[in-house]
Amino acid sequence: MAIVLGDNRYGKAENRLVRVDRDGDEHRITDLTVSVSLSGDMSDTHLTGANDKVLATDTQKNTVFAFARDGIGEIEDFALRLARHFVSTQGSIHAARVGIVAHPWERLQVGGRPAHHSFARSGAGTRTTRVTYDGERAWVLGGVEDLTVLNSTGSEFWGFPRDEYTTLVEVKDRILATAVSATWRYSVEEADWAKAHETALATLLDAFGGTHSQSLQQTLYAMGQAVLEAVPEIAEIRFALPNKHHFLVDLEPFGLDNPGEVFYAADRPYGLIEGTVLRDDAPPAGPAWS
Numbered sequence: 394m395a396i397v398l399g400d401n402r403y404g405k406a407e408n409r410l411v412r413v414d415r416d417g418d419e420h421r422i423t424d425l426t427v428s429v430s431l432s433g434d435m436s437d438t439h440l441t442g443a444n445d446k447v448l449a450t451d452t453q454k455n456t457v458f459a460f461a462r463d464g465i466g467e468i469e470d471f472a473l474r475l476a477r478h479f480v481s482t483q484g485s486i487h488a489a490r491v492g493i494v495a496h497p498w499e500r501l502q503v504g505g506r507p508a509h510h511s512f513a514r515s516g517a518g519t520r521t522t523r524v525t526y527d528g529e530r531a532w533v534l535g536g537v538e539d540l541t542v543l544n545s546t547g548s549e550f551w552g553f554p555r556d557e558y559t560t561l562v563e564v565k566d567r568i569l570a571t572a573v574s575a576t577w578r579y580s581v582e583e584a585d586w587a588k589a590h591e592t593a594l595a596t597l598l599d600a601f602g603g604t605h606s607q608s609l610q611q612t613l614y615a616m617g618q619a620v621l622e623a624v625p626e627i628a629e630i631r632f633a634l635p636n637k638h639h640f641l642v643d644l645e646p647f648g649l650d651n652p653g654e655v656f657y658a659a660d661r662p663y664g665l666i667e668g669t670v671l672r673d674d675a676p677p678a679g680p681a682w683s
C-alpha cells in the first residue's frame with residue numbers, strides 16, 4: 394500500500410474589494426467578495442516542503458486589488474481576466490477558479506434627487522459568477538443568491554401520499570416563499586454578461602410570480618424553463634430553494650377566525666427543493682461545477 398497526494402487546490406478566499414468609480418457626475422460603487430482557487434503542479438509543497446511553485450495566496454489577494462485599479466467591469470469579465478492571468482503567468486498553475494459575489498448598493502435620494510455619492514445596501518439578492526480556466530478554455534457560471542420572494546396566494550400543495558406519520562393538511566391556497574439560489578452555466582466564453590444576467594433575473598422573477606404553483610418543485614422547473622427560453626447563451630440552471638414555510642396561526646382559542654391573514658413564519662426546519670433544468674443538447678459541463 395502506498396499513500397499518495399490526491400486532488401488539491403489553494404487560494405485566497407473571500408477578498409473583500411470595494412471600488413469607487415469617480416469619473417462622471419455620479420460616483421458608482423462596486424462591492425465584491427472575490428475568491429481565488431488555483432491548482433496545478435503542487436506535489437512538492439505537500440511532499441517535500443519546497444515552495445518554489447506556490448504563488449502565495451497573499452500575492453493572489455494583491456493581484457485582485459491591483460487588477461481593480463484599471464476598472465472592474467462586469468464580474469464575469471473580471472473573473473475571466475484574473476483566472477487567465479494566474480494560469481498564463483505561472484507555469485506551475487494549470488487551472489484557476491475565480492468566484493465573485495457582488496453586493497448590491499442603491500443610490501439614495503437626497504433632497505429629492507438621486508444622490509451623487511450616497512448609497513444604501515439593497516436587499517434584492519446578490520449576483521454571482523464563477524469562472525474556471527484550464528489554460529485553453531474557460532467555463533463561466535452566473536447566478537443569483539439570497540433572492541427572497543413570496544407569493545401571498547396562487548400556491549397549493551395537495552395529493553401527496555399519506556402514511557402513518559403524515560399530519561400535513563392539504564391546502565389549495567397558501568403562501569409560497571423562498572430565497573432563490575440559482576446558478577446557471579453559460580455555453581459561451583464571451584457574451585453581454587450584464588444583459589444576460591438582467592434577462593435571466595427578470596425572467597426568473599416573472600416565472601415565480603406568474604406560475605400558479607402546485608409545489609415549489611413545479612415552480613423551480615417553470616423558472617428554469619423560462620430562463621433557458623429567454624437566454625440562448627445559458628445551457629443549464631441549478632436551483633436550491635428553501636421552502637420558507639408560513640403556517641396559518643390557529644386563533645380559535647381567542648375566539649377569532651383566521652381567513653388566511655395571520656401566519657407564523659417558521660425559520661427552521663425548512664423544505665429544501667433542489668433541481669437542475671437544462672437543454673437536452675447542452676454542451677458538456679467539463680469542470681464548470683466541480
Ligand SMILES: O=c1[nH]c(=O)c2[nH]c(=O)[nH]c2[nH]1
Binds near residue numbers: 561607608609636664
Ligand atoms: O412545495 C412543496 N413541496 C414539497 O415537497 C413539500 N413538502 C411539504 O411538506 N410541503 C411541501 N411543499
